Amino acid sequence: MTTEPEDLPLSPATLADLRHPPLARRARLRAGLGQQAFAETYGIPLGTLRDWEQGRSAPDTAAASYLRAIANDPPAVAAAYAKATAA
Incomplete structure (x- = not known):
């Protein structure tokens, strides 16, 4: 019997991300915006937002x-x- 990649146990870090996405991602999803639009709307550098989310x-x-x-x-x-x- 072979083990498919999706059958392997999740790492603790991956499991934590699935349970509780980073604050930046939660805020962006609540706002209903993509990364670019969220960054522009709230004045956050896009690279910084990506770093936080990842x-x-x-x-x-x-x-x-x-x-x-x-x-x-x-x-x-x-x-x-x-x-x-x-202003």
Whole structure:
């Protein structure tokens, strides 16, 4: 009997990602946006967002707070960011 790749047990890191996606990805999915649109809407460099989502780096405390605010109310944070950048 051969073991197919999908039959192999998941690594702890992969399993953790499946249970609880990174905060940046959760915020982006709650906003209903792709990476490019999310980065532009909320003023986050696209490369930074990708690094956060792929686990290559983690947001600092301030960025994590910003992402939590986005996840809680994407339209309100987008409006506040747009207003701040227009001023």
